[in-house]
Amino acid sequence: MIQKPSIPKGTRDFSPIEMARRNYIFDTIKRNFKLFGYKQIETPATENLSTLMGKYGEEGDKLLFKIQNSGDFLKSCSDEDLAERNLVKLTNKMCEKGLRYDLTVPFARYVVQHRNDLTMPFKRYQIQPVWRADRPQKGRYREFYQCDADVVGSDSLLNEVELLSLIDKVFCELKINVAVKINNRKILQGIAEVIGEADKIIDITVAIDKIDKIGLENVNAELRDKGLSEEAISALRPILELSGDNDAKLATMQEILKSSEVGMKGIEEMRTVMGGIDALGHTAKMEIDISLARGLNYYTGTIIEVKALDVQIGSITGGGRYDNLTGVFGMSGLSGVGISFGADRIYDVLCQLDLFPKDLDQTVKILFINFGEKEAMQSMKYVKAMREAGIAAQVCPDNSKIKKQMSMADSDHVPYVAFVGESELDKDCIVIKDMASGEQKSYTLAEAIELCK
C-alpha cells in the first residue's frame, strides 16, 4: 500500500521559488506580447492523432505521447492484429489522441477550424506546455513550456521588424545581453543557385557555420567529401570569407548574388528588415549571419535566432517567416512569421548570471507572530486591512514557540515581522521588526501599511 512517490522521468515539479522565477520570465514575455497587440489563445493538451501524425517527420511520430482510448481499447483490434504485434498499426487502433508536440500545429489547426471567426492579419500568442517522448537528458525534458507569438495573414516585413523589436524589449527587460542573428532563406537559396548546387543548401550552411572553428581548408575538404564540385567550392569562397558589419556583408552578398532573382529578393528583404529595426533603434546586437539555417525546410523568408552573449548556451529564442502554415489542413496561401521564446534556457541564463530580482523568494511582505487567541484575532484584522491595501500578509496560524514561528519568517525571506502581544493589543499598535536591519519599532496600522507598501 505504501509507495515511495516519484514522477515520470523527464518531468519536473516546480517549487514556489522556481515558480516565482518562471513567472518572472513568463510575465515579462506575456506583458510584451500584449503591448505588441498579440492576442492569447489556448488549445487543448490533447489533439486527435490525425492532426499530429505526419507533421514532425517519421522520428517525430515516434516522439508523440499517445493516449489509450478509454473503455475497450482493444475493440478495433482483431486477434490476428494482436498476434501480428505491428506496433504502428496497433497504436492507430488503440489510440485516437495524443499530447501536443509543439504549439505550431495546434495553431494551424486552430486557424483553419475557426477561420470564419478570425480577422486577418491575426496576431496570436500562446504559452502552454508541450510533450515529447525524447530521451531525457540535461536541459531536455519530456514536458516543457513553449512561448510563441505569430502573425498570420500578412506578408508585410513590418511584422519582422516588430518581432525583432519585441525580442529586443524582452531581453532588455530581462537584462540579458543578446546577439540577434538574422538570415533569409531566399539568400541561402540564392547562394545555392549561383554556385550551381541547389540541393546542397544544408551542407553549405553547415560549412559556413564551421569556418571560424576549423578554417577554410578544412571546410573545403568537407565540402569535397559532400560531393561539391571545385567550381562550386571556389564560388563559395567569398561567402565563407564574408566579414565586416551588416552593410558590408549586404554589399558583398549583393555582388555575389546578382545573377539570382531569389537571392536578390532575399537581399532586398534583409535590407528592409535591418533598415526598419535600425530606424526604430535597439539595444541588442542585430547581426546578419549567413550560416543561420534553423528549420530550413519550414522557413521561407527571414530566419531569426537569439544567443545570450555572456553564457555558453544554445539558442534561447528563434523564429522566422513561413509560407503555407495551414496547407496540410486544406487552407492554402496563408503565410506568417513568428518567434518562440525558450523559457527553460532563459531560466538557466538568468540563474547562471544571477539576474533574477532578489525579492522573488518573498512570499509575504509581513508576517504576524501568533501570541494566542485574542492577539491572533487582532492580528488577523490588521492583516485583512493590509491585504485590502494590496500588501501580501499573514498571521502564523499556530501559537507555537516564537523560535519556530520566526523560522517561518526566515524560510520565506519575509522582510518585516510583526508582534501584537498583550500590550500592543491595549494600545492598538503593532511592533514591527525590519529583518534586514534588525531594527524594531512601534507602528499604527496606517503607518504599518505605509511601511510595507
Add this chain to the structure above:
Amino acid sequence: MIQKPSIPKGTRDFSPIEMARRNYIFDTIKRNFKLFGYKQIETPATENLSTLMGKYGEEGDKLLFKIQNSGDFLKSCSDEDLAERNLVKLTNKMCEKGLRYDLTVPFARYVVQHRNDLTMPFKRYQIQPVWRADRPQKGRYREFYQCDADVVGSDSLLNEVELLSLIDKVFCELKINVAVKINNRKILQGIAEVIGEADKIIDITVAIDKIDKIGLENVNAELRDKGLSEEAISALRPILELSGDNDAKLATMQEILKSSEVGMKGIEEMRTVMGGIDALGHTAKMEIDISLARGLNYYTGTIIEVKALDVQIGSITGGGRYDNLTGVFGMSGLSGVGISFGADRIYDVLCQLDLFPKDLDQTVKILFINFGEKEAMQSMKYVKAMREAGIAAQVCPDNSKIKKQMSMADSDHVPYVAFVGESELDKDCIVIKDMASGEQKSYTLAEAIELCK
C-alpha cells in the same frame, strides 16, 4: 492528405476574448492567493499510474487517461496476455503514466516527495488543468482547470477563518453575490451518534437537504425506506426542522448533540470559525448548513461550499478540512484544509450576469492606420514610445484599403485609431479618432501617450 480539423470531444479551444475572460478570473484568484501568503507550485501533467490508481475509487480508475509507453509498448505483454484481452491487466503492462485527475493527489505526492525541503505549515496554491475521461455533456469537460489553495501541517482553525475571508474577498472583487454554506463533519457524526445510526450519515444528510423541497412527511418516508428506526426518525426531527440564524442553529444543535463528544467538538469548532469570520467582517452571506456533506469520506472537520445567489447553478467553490492527506504515500498525521475555485462555473456565472469588465475585448489601446512605407515607419516609432510607456499599441502591417484597416479596429474594439499621413509626417503629429465619440483631433506624441494612459 487534406483533413477537416477538429479537437477531441470534451476539450475546448479558447479564443482571445474567452482567454481574456478566463484570465480575469484566474488573475483575481491568483492575486488573492498571493495576498494571503499561498505559494504557487506546479506538478507535471503526467503522473505515474502507481501514484494515481486506487485514489479515486474503481470508477475513478476508469476515468484516468492512460498514456501508452513509448517504444515497444507490447514488450511486457506475452502472446497469452494479448489473447486473453484482460483490459485492466493489459493497461498495466502497456501504460506506466496517466494524466492527472485532480490537483490533490499530485499535491500529496509533492509534499511527501519534497518533505525535507518544506517548512510547515505549508500554504500552497496550484492552478493547472486536469483530465477526466467522463462522458462529455453541457458544462462537463474532459480537460478543465482547477484552482486550489491548501494549508497543510496546521490544525489551527484560523486557517478556516482565513479561507472564508479569502472566498469573501475573491467573490467581492468578481462582484458575484454568494452564500457561503458551512458545515462540520463532526456535527454530522454527532447527529448519527445521538440518533443511534452511525452508518447512515449520508442518508441523513440527503434527507436534511430535501426537507425544503418535499416536506417532513416525505423525508421521513424516505428515511424509513432506508431502514432508519422510528426512534431515529423522531430524534432527527428537530434537526430536520432546524431554522433561524446561525446563532439559533448553533444553540439548537448544542442542545441536541450534548451527549455526543464528537458532536460537541464540532459545535465548538463551528463557533470558533463563525466567530472568527464575523469578527473579521464579510460581505458574503455566511450560513451554517447542516445538509452540506460534500466529499464526506474525505473531509473530517469544516466543510465549505459556495453558491451564487443570482444564478441557478451548482456549487462554484468548495473545500474543507481533511486528516491524513499523505498517508497513502507513507507520511501520516498530516492534516490540512483547502478550497478549490470552480473556474468554469464562475465563468458561466459572470457571463450570465454580464459581470465581465467591458474592456476585456480590447487588444490594443490604439491602432495606427498604415498609409505607406514612410508613414508606417514613423507610426512604428510612435508605437515604440507608447509601448515603452506601457500602452498596448500597434500599426496595421499592411497598406491595405482604409476600410479594411478600420475593420481591424472594429473587430478588436480599439478605443483610439491613429492616422499618420503625409501632412502629419511633416508636422510630427498624430491625428487620433476617439472611436466612442467619433471625435477627431491632432496630438503630439506626448499628448497621445497621456490620452491613452
